[in-house]
Amino acid sequence: MTAGQAPLLEVRDAVLSFGQTPALRGADLSVAAGEILAVMGPSGSGKSTLLHCMAGILVPDSGEVRFDGRRVDRMREPERSELRRDRFGFVFQFGQLVPELTAEENVAMPLLLGGTRRGPALAEARGWFPRLGLDGLGGRRSGELSGGQAQRVALARAMVARPDVLFADEPTGSLDSLTGEQVMEQLVDAVRENGTTAVIVTHEARVAACADREVMVRDGKVTSLRLERTGP
Numbered sequence: 001m002t003a004g005q006a007p008l009l010e011v012r013d014a015v016l017s018f019g020q021t022p023a024l025r026g027a028d029l030s031v032a033a034g035e036i037l038a039v040m041g042p043s044g045s046g047k048s049t050l051l052h053c054m055a056g057i058l059v060p061d062s063g064e065v066r067f068d069g070r071r072v073d074r075m076r077e078p079e080r081s082e083l084r085r086d087r088f089g090f091v092f093q094f095g096q097l098v099p100e101l102t103a104e105e106n107v108a109m110p111l112l113l114g115g116t117r118r119g120p121a122l123a124e125a126r127g128w129f130p131r132l133g134l135d136g137l138g139g140r141r142s143g144e145l146s147g148g149q150a151q152r153v154a155l156a157r158a159m160v161a162r163p164d165v166l167f168a169d170e171p172t173g174s175l176d177s178l179t180g181e182q183v184m185e186q187l188v189d190a191v192r193e194n195g196t197t198a199v200i201v202t203h204e205a206r207v208a209a210c211a212d213r214e215v216m217v218r219d220g221k222v223t224s225l226r227l228e229r230t231g232p
């Protein structure tokens with residue numbers, strides 16, 4: 001992050017418990033605009049909870065969450081829902097596509113929800129298929145796609161409305177390592193091309209190696225920051 005430039009996303013001293021189970025215990029994290037950040041750490045350390053707080057899905061019990069200078073933790077649910085719809089894209093590990101819809105219709109969905117008419121929305125959606133190696137698959141339903149193809153369709157759907165931030169939680173976790181690597185490369189290419197900021201939760205060091213920077217979550221805190229590839 002350049003000195004003096006405000007981060008696009010910021011978490012300060014976030015604390016969150018699920019009943020008696022502490023998930024975040026004072027997490028701090030800043031993400032610059034256009035940065036691709038990998039969030040690593042052991043199972044149960046709080047990575048997903050941290051991502052959900054940054055994305056306005058969960059609200060911490062205490063602490064602050066900011067997006068573009070706005071206090072996300074102070075927003076009511078309708079405002080957070082609007083923020084998620086209009087500014088964020090999401091890719092999760094499993095089961096994200098609507099099985100009754102074709103791949104093209106799945107990709108077009110965020111545009112349709114945002115008020116774009118069906119024809120232009122489908123045309124825009126179709127444009128993502130060749131870029132992601134999905135030529136000819138637009139008419140298929142999710143049951144007729146491989147795991148890697150389905151994740152690429154999910155990526156296209158997350159990116160089609162050109163979000164400011166892509167939140168990805170174990171996006172390659174259900175794929176074999178070669179397919180996972182290909183999907184990850186395409187994810188990174190797509191976010192770089194669009195200047196999208198990305199927060200990617202992953203267990204895999206090879207996935208994290210594609211990011212600009214890695215952080216570690218341990219026991220609900222962001223414990224170590226390791227700067228990677230700080231060149232131009």
Ligand SMILES: Nc1ncnc2c1ncn2[C@@H]1O[C@H](COP(=O)(O)OP(=O)(O)OP(=O)(O)O)[C@@H](O)[C@H]1O
Nearest residue numbers: 018021022023041042043044045046047048049050
């Ligand atoms: N909905 C929930 N209800 C109760 N406890 C939860 C819930 N979600 C998470 N937790 C607990 O909060 C802690 C942090 O969970 P979180 O899912 O954030 O970890 P994680 O680092 O993403 O784990 P993993 O790598 O296994 O996905 C864990 O102890 C977990 O069991």
